[in-house]
Amino acid sequence: MAxxxxxxxxxxxxxxxxxxxxxxxxxxxxxxxxxxxxGCDTSQCGACVVHVSGKAVKACTMFAQEAEGAEVATxxxxxxxxxxxxxxxxxxxxxxxxxxxxxxxxMIMSAAALLRENPKPDEAEIRAYLEGNICRxxxxxxxxxxxxxxxxxxxxxxxxx
Amino acid sequence: xxxxxxxxxxxxxxxVAALAGDEEAMALxxxxxxxxxxxxxxxxxxxxxxxxxxPEMHGICMDDDGRVCxxxxxxxxxxxxxxxxxxxxxxxxxxxxxDPAVRNxxxxxxxxxxxxxxxxxxxxxxxxxxxxxxxARAIAADDFFTGLFETCLxxxxxxxxxxxxxxxxxxxxxxxxxxxxxxxxxxxLARFSDGVxxxxxGASEGGVYRWSDAEAALNEDFSAAALEGIAASPQGMIGDxxxxxxxxxxxxxxxxxxxxxxxx
Ligand SMILES: Cc1cc2nc3c(=O)[nH]c(=O)nc-3n(C[C@H](O)[C@H](O)[C@H](O)COP(=O)(O)OP(=O)(O)OC[C@H]3O[C@@H](n4cnc5c(N)ncnc54)[C@H](O)[C@@H]3O)c2cc1C
Ligand code: FES
Ligand code: FES
Numbered sequence: 134m135a136x137x138x139x140x141x142x143x144x145x146x147x148x149x150x151x152x153x154x155x156x157x158x159x160x161x162x163x164x165x166x167x168x169x170x171x172g173c174d175t176s177q178c179g180a181c182v183v184h185v186s187g188k189a190v191k192a193c194t195m196f197a198q199e200a201e202g203a204e205v206a207t208x209x210x211x212x213x214x215x216x217x218x219x220x221x222x223x224x225x226x227x228x229x230x231x232x233x234x235x236x237x238x239x240m241i242m243s244a245a246a247l248l249r250e251n252p253k254p255d256e257a258e259i260r261a262y263l264e265g266n267i268c269r270x271x272x273x274x275x276x277x278x279x280x281x282x283x284x285x286x287x288x289x290x291x292x293x294x
Numbered sequence: 295x296x297x298x299x300x301x302x303x304x305x306x307x308x309x310v311a312a313l314a315g316d317e318e319a320m321a322l323x324x325x326x327x328x329x330x331x332x333x334x335x336x337x338x339x340x341x342x343x344x345x346x347x348x349p350e351m352h353g354i355c356m357d358d359d360g361r362v363c364x365x366x367x368x369x370x371x372x373x374x375x376x377x378x379x380x381x382x383x384x385x386x387x388x389x390x391x392x393d394p395a396v397r398n399x400x401x402x403x404x405x406x407x408x409x410x411x412x413x414x415x416x417x418x419x420x421x422x423x424x425x426x427x428x429x430a431r432a433i434a435a436d437d438f439f440t441g442l443f444e445t446c447l448x449x450x451x452x453x454x455x456x457x458x459x460x461x462x463x464x465x466x467x468x469x470x471x472x473x474x475x476x477x478x479x480x481x482x483l484a485r486f487s488d489g490v491x492x493x494x495x496g497a498s499e500g501g502v503y504r505w506s507d508a509e510a511a512l513n514e515d516f517s518a519a520a521l522e523g524i525a526a527s528p529q530g531m532i533g534d535x536x537x538x539x540x541x542x543x544x545x546x547x548x549x550x551x552x553x554x555x556x557x558x
Contacts, residue, residue: 135300152300152342153332176330179395188371188398194329195399198300199344246394264475265393 139200141166142210150197156190157181159197160207168208168238172267179266182239182246183207189246191265208238211245221245221283228288230279232270240266244280253284256291296338302347306454310429312343313450319343321452323404324369326396345403351454356380361425362460366403366453373402383464383557384422387414387482390468392475403453406438409445409501411532412476414468416502419456421464421482421493427455442501461486465556467549469496471536478537479545481505483553489513492550497531497542508550516558518551 138147141164148163160166160183172180174193181192184206211219218226221244231237240263247254247262254262259277268276278288300322303309313319318340322328331337345351351367354376362381364373374389374397391397391405391414405415406426419426419435426433428451440446447453461484471478477496484491490512492505511520526546531539 152298153295155329174333176326176396179393182395189395190398191395194325194395196300196325196329196342199302199325199346201302243394262394265395 135198137197137201139203139205141205142207152196152198154197155193156183156185156195156197156200156205157192159200160192160205163197166207166209170235170238172235172239177265177267178236179239179243179263180236182242182266184242184246187249189243206242208241211241221248221280224279224283225276228275228279228282230271230276236266236268236270240268240276244276244283247280248284253286254280256281256289295332296335298339299341300344301341302344304347304349306348306350306429306452309343309345309348309452310450312341313452316341317449321345321407323367323401323407324399325404326392326400327404327408327410345452346401351403357457360460361457363455363457364402365455366406367401370397370400370402370405381458381460381464383461383466383482383484384418384458387418387466387468390414390470402456406456407445407447407453409439409441409443410476411442411498411501412471412474412478412480412496413502414466414477414480414495417477417480417482417493417495418458418466419493420502420504421466421484421491422458422461423484423486423491424459425457426453427457428453436504439502442499444501459486461491463557465553467552467556469545469549471496479542479549481546481549481553483512483550483557485512485516485557490516492553494526494546494550497526497546499530499532505546505550512554516554518554518558521547521551521554 134149137150170180172178176194183192186203243266320339322342322344346367351365353365370388370391378385424435464484466482468480469478479496482493492508495502526543528539528543531542533539
């Protein structure tokens with residue numbers, strides 16, 4: 134066990150973690166931030182994506198102790214300060230970018246990382262960036278549309294439709 | 295996972311000492327291969343010695359001989375960004391490993407040390423004739439990769455840096471296995487003033503290798519036509535649910551011709 138200190142969604146938190154404690158376990162079980170999901174636990178699905186020091190990472194494939202001193206952002210920190218949905222989250226709702234919602238926290242965190250790197254991505258760039266985020270419900274088209282809308286772009290007929 | 299402690303040394307010397315002092319300790323790079331392995335209880339280290347907090351193992355520079363030198367703990371995303379101008383084929387390769395989250399954690403040294411038979415970086419290292427620098431020595435890529443998940447690294451030896459000579463032209467052609475995003479077959483081709491190197495990953499049961507027949511033909515005539523009539527043998531190729539040995543052998547030819555076209 135070791136004491137781990139990190140800044141999660143702007144709040145400094147400190148708690149004990151074993152060496153083998155994954156960052157996602159620390160977030161969900163120690164901090165009770167259960168918005169970050171575990172879909173596969175084998176590094177494939179992207180449901181657990183959070184930001185560590187500004188970069189999208191799979192929280193199931195990183196140890197809590199490796200985030201010592203880091204800034205961590207999770208889906209719980211994505212809403213506006215007044216609790217209303219952010220532009221990106223609202224676009225997912227408006228364009229039916231989710232059905233069961235299980236993949237959505239990871240989708241939002243990956244999409245937010247994409248828009249920070251590339252504020253106006255085209256369809257191919259969005260699909261490439263979301264390669265590690267698997268959705269079993271939507272068939273992806275509406276996720277692409279939501280991200281295009283959130284980045285202030287027209288919604289063209291998607292290449293794949 | 296079995297229980298273990300994590301240490302995060304700040305220098306190569308401290309990491310090497312930590313690994314030397316404990317036979318059951320293992321190096322931890324970006325964890326994108328090792329953590330899934332630990333979850334499957336296929337390894338039971340007493341301690342993980344993380345190499346990612348060591349500043350001297352990060353970063354990219356050019357040495358006096360014009361080689362691109364990359365610290366072993368540099369992530370795939372950092373390589374993709376950092377060598378875009380100096381070594382575009384290597385940048386493209388790094389930028390297509392896995393997905394963005396994997397690229398933000400996975401490291402060059404971890405990939406080379408792991409020597410997965412379907413991994414991308416081993417092909418770049420062998421195809422470029424790179425030099426692998428460890429805490430103890432410098433190893434030519436031709437001597438480094440010794441088999442499936444096997445390298446010539448000694449117990450407790452860590453990769454600290456790779457040095458890539460930059461070819462006149464190069465291309466990496468990857469036929470991605472759509473579920474894992476690793477290479478079903480990948481070919482890294484590099485043309486230097488003194489000859490062509492063709493490194494193949496994903497195909498052989500012996501791991502990454504150089505396709506010498508193709509190299510000889512391309513040294514005579516650097517064109518896709520020069521490869522007509524030269525076929526890779528399915529003997530010793532991987533056969534699994536994704537592709538038969540014959541299909542992989544066929545892809546080796548296709549990917550090599552595409553690489554020649556892209557590098558012409
Ligand atoms: C979803 C997914 C998709 C992927 N797709 C691809 C792909 O398309 N192509 C590809 O090539 N790879 C792919 N990978 C693998 C990825 O590139 C890994 O990052 C890489 O294989 C291992 O690097 P790492 O830094 O994560 O090492 P780790 O997982 O930390 O370590 C791997 C092994 O290397 C040892 N090690 C680590 N660093 C060093 C060092 N500096 N010196 C000595 N030993 C060391 C460790 O002890 C361990 O045995 C994928 C992984 C995932 C999860
Ligand atoms: S739960 Fe982390 S990638 Fe699926
Ligand atoms: S909305 Fe159900 S998995 Fe994506």
